[in-house]
Amino acid sequence: MVAMARNDEEKGPADRVPHLPWMRYPVDIDAFSGCPVAQLPRLDPRLAGALQRMGIESFFPVQEAAWVETIGPGAFERDVCINSPTGSGKTLAYALPIVQMLSTRKVRCLRALVVLPTRDLALQVKEVFDAIAPVVGLSVGSAVGQSSLADEVSNLVRKPKQELYPTIDEEYVKMEPQTKVDILVATPGRLMDHINMTNGFSLEHLQYLVIDETDRMLREAYQSWLPTVIQLTHSIGQDHSWHDTDGKTLLHPLTTIRRSGVERGFKGKCYPRLAKIVLSATLTQDPSKLSQLELHHPLLLNSGKKRYRIPTKLESYKLICTSNLKPLSLIVLLQELQGNKCLVFTSSVESSHRLSTLLGFFEDLPFKFSEYSRLQRESTRRKTLEAFKEGEIDVLIGTDRMARGIHIDGLRYVINYDMPPYVKTYIHRAGRTARAGESGSCFTFLRKHEVKTFDKMLKKADNASCSLHSLPEESIETLRPVFSSALKKLEESLESEAAKKSNSRDKITSGSKRKRTNQK
Numbered sequence: 025m026v027a028m029a030r031n032d033e034e035k036g037p038a039d040r041v042p043h044l045p046w047m048r049y050p051v052d053i054d055a056f057s058g059c060p061v062a063q064l065p066r067l068d069p070r071l072a073g074a075l076q077r078m079g080i081e082s083f084f085p086v087q088e089a090a091w092v093e094t095i096g097p098g099a100f101e102r103d104v105c106i107n108s109p110t111g112s113g114k115t116l117a118y119a120l121p122i123v124q125m126l127s128t129r130k131v132r133c134l135r136a137l138v139v140l141p142t143r144d145l146a147l148q149v150k151e152v153f154d155a156i157a158p159v160v161g162l163s164v165g166s167a168v169g170q171s172s173l174a175d176e177v178s179n180l181v182r183k184p185k186q187e188l189y190p191t192i193d194e195e196y197v198k199m200e201p202q203t204k205v206d207i208l209v210a211t212p213g214r215l216m217d218h219i220n221m222t223n224g225f226s227l228e229h230l231q232y233l234v235i236d237e238t239d240r241m242l243r244e245a246y247q248s249w250l251p252t253v254i255q256l257t258h259s260i261g262q263d264h265s266w267h268d269t270d271g272k273t274l275l276h277p278l279t280t281i282r283r284s285g286v287e288r289g290f291k292g293k294c295y296p297r298l299a300k301i302v303l304s305a306t307l308t309q310d311p312s313k314l315s316q317l318e319l320h321h322p323l324l325l326n327s328g329k330k331r332y333r334i335p336t337k338l339e340s341y342k343l344i345c346t347s348n349l350k351p352l353s354l355i356v357l358l359q360e361l362q363g364n365k366c367l368v369f370t371s372s373v374e375s376s377h378r379l380s381t382l383l384g385f386f387e388d389l390p391f392k393f394s395e396y397s398r399l400q401r402e403s404t405r406r407k408t409l410e411a412f413k414e415g416e417i418d419v420l421i422g423t424d425r426m427a428r429g430i431h432i433d434g435l436r437y438v439i440n441y442d443m444p445p446y447v448k449t450y451i452h453r454a455g456r457t458a459r460a461g462e463s464g465s466c467f468t469f470l471r472k473h474e475v476k477t478f479d480k481m482l483k484k485a486d487n488a489s490c491s492l493h494s495l496p497e498e499s500i501e502t503l504r505p506v507f508s509s510a511l512k513k514l515e516e517s518l519e520s521e522a523a524k525k526s527n528s529r530d531k532i533t534s535g536s537k538r539k540r541t542n543q544k
């Protein structure tokens with residue numbers, strides 16, 4: 025009895041029983057061991073071929089679990105929530121069932137929408153769909169703001185037939201699906217642009233809505249994208265077939281042979297209903313947040329006993345040092361990592377800029393580094409990321425913008441230059457390494473007074489062991505003389521940047537004043 029009470033007391037928020045009953049009885053992803061591609065039941069052979077060409081021989085547990093729960097008679101009756109660690113293969117876990125389900129569709133129209141928080145992430149996910157969807161005749165598009173809105177529009181929707189054949193009845197044209205893609209990968213901003221402005225862009229035939237990085241997406245209120253999408257996909261009372269003006273059915277292009285089961289809770293409502301798949305490595309358990317998703321009989325697929333899970337092959341290390349020696353300790357640590365790919369996370373864009381400017385004043389560093397932040401132009405950022413992927417840059421210095429979902433082959437090291445504020449942040453940052461069963465290490469710099477908080481935070485996750493890593497003091501000492509002159513140069517450089525900025529602001533203000541005076 026006493027032991028039990030102590031046990032309960034020891035439980036932190038990460039161990040608490042979820043409020044929502046459906047979250048208490050998840051499907052255990054760890055009960056699946058993953059299976060060879062050739063042994064996955066009902067997998068379309070064309071998709072098996074595509075997977076083999078991608079170099080995939082066996083499925084990861086989350087992919088097998090998601091397949092079992094979504095494919096087959098009566099499948100997709102429930103919305104699916106997936107909580108599985110970073111790098112465990114969640115993208116393919118939803119892409120494969122959706123592509124297989126849509127492979128029997130008869131007419132092209134937008135049937136699957138995948139929404140992600142950033143462009144880089146959306147393009148990465150599109151690559152996965154691009155590798156499997158075309159083999160079954162499906163077309164994939166993106167709405168991420170990579171190209172101009174006009175270019176995106178021409179890739180997404182056809183010109184209405186009426187422009188080509190003016191004799192066609194207007195009503196018929198209204199009903200005809202005009203979307204050129206079956207699957208769309210989008211960021212919320214561009215999605216809303218198309219919803220609001222693109223003629224012929226419609227979500228009325230949508231069958232699958234995927235929200236990846238769900239916890240982050242629920243914080244992304246951009247123009248109320250989520251309620252808008254949900255409202256536009258409510259299909260109650262709608263008839264999806266095409267009729268002529270006398271009401272005679274012309275075609276039933278939107279029917280699929282995907283399901284033979286009976287829809288629970290959907291008597292008298294339009295079929296097929298919209299199925300939702302939501303995913304994260306740190307899925308929220310907050311009922312008020314989850315209620316925004318309007319989930320239908322949700323089924324949770326969960327990995328691990330603790331709420332937060334760190335990849336099994338990730339090793340965590342902490343380094344204790346004072347603030348003033350942090351830059352030198354970082355240099356010594358990066359020297360130790362011998363030019364292997366590494367991401368360095370700071371707490372703000374200013375801090376990233378400061379750090380990378382400072383490192384620039386050390387000559388002959390044995391690694392190539394670059395800043396990666398929203399202070400830079402999109403094109404610069406894209407080039408930097410490409411160079412990092414190609415191995416032309418060894419170290420990227422940035423903020424949590426780099427922490428979500430991004431996959432970089434061969435990335436073995438992550439460094440938290442500034443301590444992550446939450447365990448979720450730690451998981452997403454560290455999760456850029458130790459992906460897809462590979463090993464990796466995450467180092468966190470801490471000041472003495474931060475150690476206790478950090479250890480407590482890490483205990484919320486399952487793989488909480490974190491050894492102390494110390495750096496050779498003499499290596500730090502040898503950098504000291506350069507450090508003081510580098511710090512001086514840093515201050516000068518930041519001052520001149522600030523002066524340039526204020527000059528150009530003044531020019532813009534006086535320019536617009538002059539314009540206003542001329543207009544008068």
Ligand SMILES: Nc1ncnc2c1ncn2[C@@H]1O[C@H](COP(=O)(O)OP(=O)(O)OP(=O)(O)O)[C@@H](O)[C@H]1O
Pocket residue numbers: 079080081082083084087108109110111112113114115116304305428429430431455459460
């Ligand atoms: N069955 C598989 N066999 C081998 N590699 C795979 C398999 N499935 C996925 N991968 C690879 O594993 C890596 C991680 O996959 P993915 O990006 O889908 O992970 P994730 O769970 O979405 O991670 P995050 O939560 O960080 O977004 C990718 O490079 C992907 O190509």
